[in-house]
Each structure stands twice: as structure tokens, then as C-alpha cells.
Amino acid sequence: MQKCILNNMLLEIFTEPNPILRKVSKQLTKEDIGSKKFKKFIKDLTETMYIRDGVGIAAPQVGESLMVCLIAKDFTPTKEKDLILINPVWEKKSILKTLDEEGCLSVPGVYGLVKRYKKIKIKALDEHGKEICFEAEDFPARVIQHEIDHLNGILFIDKAKKLRHAEKTL
Numbered sequence: 544m545q546k547c548i549l550n551n552m553l554l555e556i557f558t559e560p561n562p563i564l565r566k567v568s569k570q571l572t573k574e575d576i577g578s579k580k581f582k583k584f585i586k587d588l589t590e591t592m593y594i595r596d597g598v599g600i601a602a603p604q605v606g607e608s609l610m611v612c613l614i615a616k617d618f619t620p621t622k623e624k625d626l627i628l629i630n631p632v633w634e635k636k637s638i639l640k641t642l643d644e645e646g647c648l649s650v651p652g653v654y655g656l657v658k659r660y661k662k663i664k665i666k667a668l669d670e671h672g673k674e675i676c677f678e679a680e681d682f683p684a685r686v687i688q689h690e691i692d693h694l695n696g697i698l699f700i701d702k703a704k705k706l707r708h709a710e711k712t713l
């Protein structure tokens with residue numbers, strides 16, 4: 544196990560206003576998903592998310608314009624394992640939107656209130672290229688909407704009200 548950890552790599556986080564954050568990402572084929580290179584990328588992306596304390600992360604945030612994002616285990620609907628969403632799409636399952644504060648690794652030190660649908664249904668491919676379909680509610684639904692926005696070149700600051708800049712602690 545330790546060898547795996549040593550082989551992984553902390554990826555650089557690209558921050559606003561880097562133009563890669565504004566591109567619509569490329570869909571992945573089943574062949575892409577099955578490649579060794581992609582499996583390594585997912586490992587590195589997961590490690591980067593945890594080291595940088597993200598609740599989720601999307602490929603464009605590390606400079607890869609690919610339709611894949613991750614949600615950390617504790618913020619998924621089942622809390623069982625990290626969720627890997629490839630070529631994800633979602634639809635609303637509630638009329639209600641909720642307002643809550645968000646931040647983003649790509650917009651460091653900035654927080655703002657964003658309205659998101661309370662309940663959504665997601666369709667995607669998992670890390671094996673298998674189709675998955677599920678519903679998410681409340682905070683997991685919020686994180687998923689935030690991460691899928693990244694794949695479409697959208698940042699939370701585009702939607703947020705009352706942006707605030709956190710005081711520097713270092």
C-alpha cells in the first residue's frame with residue numbers, strides 16, 4: 544500500500560482566472576476510462592483532493608479538460624466510498640433550492656452564498672465505465688452541482704451572492 548501512495552503525485556491546483564477553468568471539458572470514451580493513464584490520474588486527483596482538504600474536485604482544476612469529477616466519501620449520498628463521476632449529467636428532482644455557503648480550491652480565500660437544487664438525479668459512468676444513476680439531496684446534491692459546473696466552465700462565484708474574502712491566516 545505504501546508503494547502506491549509514494550507513486551501518487553500531488554497535482555497543481557489551477558486557480559481563477561486561468562482560462563482552463565472556463566472551458567467545457569471533453570467527454571471520456573470507455574477506452575479512455577480503461578487506460579492505465581486514466582486510472583493513475585484518478586488516484587492522483589483523489590490524493591490531491593484529500594491533501595488540499597476539498598470535499599470534491601474536478602479535472603479542470605488540475606489543468607485537465609476532461610469530464611470527470613470526484614466527491615469525497617463523507618459528502619456522498621451513501622458515505623461508503625469516494626464517488627467518481629465520469630461524463631455526468633443531472634436533472635432537478637425538487638422545485639426547491641437551498642442557499643448555503645460555498646468555497647472552491649480554484650478560488651482560494653473566497654466564500655459566497657449559492658442557491659442550488661435541494662434534490663437532483665445524476666447519471667454518469669463510474670471508474671469502470673459502468674452506467675450509474677442515483678439521487679442526491681442536500682449537501683451531497685450541492686457538492687455534485689458545484690463539481691459538475693466545473694466541467695462546464697462554471698465557477699461558484701458566477702452564481703454566488705455576497706462574496707466574502709476570508710482573512711488571511713498565514
Ligand code: CO
Pocket residue numbers: 646647648649689690693
Ligand atoms: Co470548486
